[in-house]
Amino acid sequence: MDKRIVVVGAGAIGGYTGGNLAHNGFDVTLIDPWPEHVEAIRKDGLALDGVTPDEFVLARPSRSTSPSSRSNPTTPNGRRR
Numbered sequence: 001m002d003k004r005i006v007v008v009g010a011g012a013i014g015g016y017t018g019g020n021l022a023h024n025g026f027d028v029t030l031i032d033p034w035p036e037h038v039e040a041i042r043k044d045g046l047a048l049d050g051v052t053p054d055e056f057v058l059a060r061p062s063r064s065t066s067p068s069s070r071s072n073p074t075t076p077n078g079r080r081r
Contacts, residue, residue: 002027010037010046019046019059 003026007018010032022028030046032038045060 004029006031008032010041015046016048019048019057022046022059023048023057 005018005021005026005028007014007021007028008031010018010030014030014032018028018030030041042061045058048057048059050056
């Protein structure tokens with residue numbers, strides 16, 4: 001079984017780390033409490049700029065799960081709805 005990586009928080013640090021891991025072929029799931037972040041990443045991918053143009057990375061989701069399709073939906077603080 002291949003390893004899977006979960007990054008909690010898709011902000012500056014989590015987005016950078018998860019985006020680069022995904023770009024390099026790892027199976028990464030980003031979890032973020034802000035629906036706006038999740039929808040923007042689903043729609044546009046996760047663009048990461050580097051110091052030079054050669055370091056630019058655009059990581060796109062291969063699949064996504066909407067919050068309504070989760071079997072045990074929770075609120076951002078982890079409590080069940």
